[in-house]
Amino acid sequence: MKIAFYGSSLLSSYWNGAATYYRGILKALAAHGHEITFYEPDAFDRQQHRDIDPPSYAKVVVYPATSDALAKVLEAGGDADVVVKASGVGVFDTELLQGILRHPDAIRIFWDVDAAATLDEMRHDANHPIHSALGDLDMVLTYGGGPPVINAYQGFGAKRCIPVYNALDPETHHPAPRNxxxxxxxxxxxxxxxxxxxxxxxxxxxxxxxxxxxxxxxxxxxxxxxxxxxxxxxxxxxxxxxxxxxxxxxxxxxxxxxxxxxxxxxxxxxxxxxxxxxxxxxxxxxxxxxxxxxxxxxxxxxxxxxxxxxxxxxxxxxxxxxxxxxxxxxxxxxxHTYELRGHQVHAILTEQRARMSVPA
Missing domain, CATH: 3.40.50.2000 (Glycogen Phosphorylase B;)
Known part of the structure; x- marks a missing residue:
């Protein structure tokens, strides 16, 4: 499937603790044949502190943090089979969430990399944009939280909430000489x-x-x-x-x-x-x-x-x-490897596509 992923940054871990998670998950998904484009804003000096070059497993589009550029990257994701808005992008979070909902033929996912904090915000803000989006999203994926997070998201109206936990890419993190x-x-x-x-x-x-x-x-x-x-x-x-x-x-x-x-x-x-x-x-x-x-x-x-x-x-x-x-x-x-997490997400996407292919 073609996946359009809107996140904070794949290239930089600078003020971006989710970078390792994105890299592990998307690398594992690419191994299943998915074609991934990662859209990240040029913000918070992350592009000046890159940890990696653009990887082989995903095309990376860095866009200026402007309204015009935002509109272009949302339009570019229009032919995707799966559109993902990750939490904590840092700029245009509401607009990105609303933007992926304009692709009704795609699997629409909110991927929450800080679910506990998001849910706390939702409990204290009845106008939080996630509230109005949940009915149109196909699912919420989270990188943690277990039963408390699943129950909370479903209580707020999520159709499905599935934890996809952090893990290890042994090619990236492994024993090394002392320094x-x-x-x-x-x-x-x-x-x-x-x-x-x-x-x-x-x-x-x-x-x-x-x-x-x-x-x-x-x-x-x-x-x-x-x-x-x-x-x-x-x-x-x-x-x-x-x-x-x-x-x-x-x-x-x-x-x-x-x-x-x-x-x-x-x-x-x-x-x-x-x-x-x-x-x-x-x-x-x-x-x-x-x-x-x-x-x-x-x-x-x-x-x-x-x-x-x-x-x-x-x-x-x-x-x-x-x-x-x-x-x-x-x-x-x-x-707890990302290879195993990749199998999990591939199965989730395959099942969801099959669900959507069945006539109502």
Whole structure:
């Protein structure tokens, strides 16, 4: 099928945590023979911070963030069999959503890469554009959320809501040699965002304060003016090409969910699978559903707060860290690859096309 996908960016992970997810899913879909065009706006300096060149598995159209350019890319998707509007494009989100609804012969999908936050907005805003769009959309796909998200979207009127979880592309994220630039006892890769900052203060910065003799490393945008203890080193944006070395070098790496994802559960971030794919020893904040993806104490360490993180670090030997990382890698290769997610989405699209081909 021809797929027109309107998202934030495929080429750049700069202020764009969904990039890895898009790349993994679309690469896997292309392997099933789908012809994909990804439309992304030239916004937020992402094009100046590209991580990859245009890939072979999708045609990428970068358009100016103007109304005229928006109209042209929406018209260009008119011959697609599937039109997808992803959440969080950042510019023209409402107009893009309304635009894909003007293609009634196509499978029309809203793909929510931050469902917990979107649903929270919908609960507090009766005029949110998703409310009026749900009746015309064929389905909502999400990259997490489990039963709470499915029930919430269907309660708002979605015809179908199906989670397509984050995963691993083993060709992209895999064990790599150590890089002394990333040497630390604990590493965290996270942009500074309002709905995660307090949790990072608790799980990362508090742990650093409790262990002044240990080294902590913080990668990501926005931390340059954040007060931190002397044992924390903030290194700024880390490009995707360096993520494997970032995950493989520290004794352990930390995942901290955003507020909404932690509250709703069943929402593993891309970082979880990137770290597991690199055979890193991962410590994650506690959230419901972690057992669906990795087994606590054997494939991942789970922390309820910064004190727990500190206790994990104090008890963690290099041998145990390697054992946990190796077990996590084996688990994600067996159950959580983008190849498997691609099979899932291909089956969803094939079934939906068959449904639409049956006369009413």
């Amino acid at each position: 002394d630039r990333f040497a630390a006892d604990l590493g965290l890769l996270a942009n500074r965002l309002p709905d995660r900052e307090a949790r990072i203060e608790e799980f990362f910065l508090r742990a650093a304060a409790l262990l002044p003799d240990r080294k902590f490393m913080l990668g990501g945008n926005g931390w340059h003016d954040k007060p931190m203890t002397e044992n924390v080193r903030a290194i700024g944006h880390v490009g995707t090409a360096d993520h494997n070395a970032f995950n493989c070098t520290p004794n352990a790496v930390l995942n901290v969910a955003r507020d909404s994802m932690a509250n709703i559960g069943f929402s593993p971030a891309t970082r979880v699978f990137e770290a597991a794919g690199a055979a890193a020893c991962l410590i994650t904040d506690a959230w419901e559903g972690i057992e669906q993806f990795l087994k606590p104490d054997e494939e991942v360490l789970v922390a309820r707060d910064g004190q727990d993180v500190a206790e994990h670090l104090k008890a963690l030997t290099p041998e145990r860290a390697r054992a946990i990382g190796d077990a996590a890698l084996a688990r994600v290769l067996a159950e």
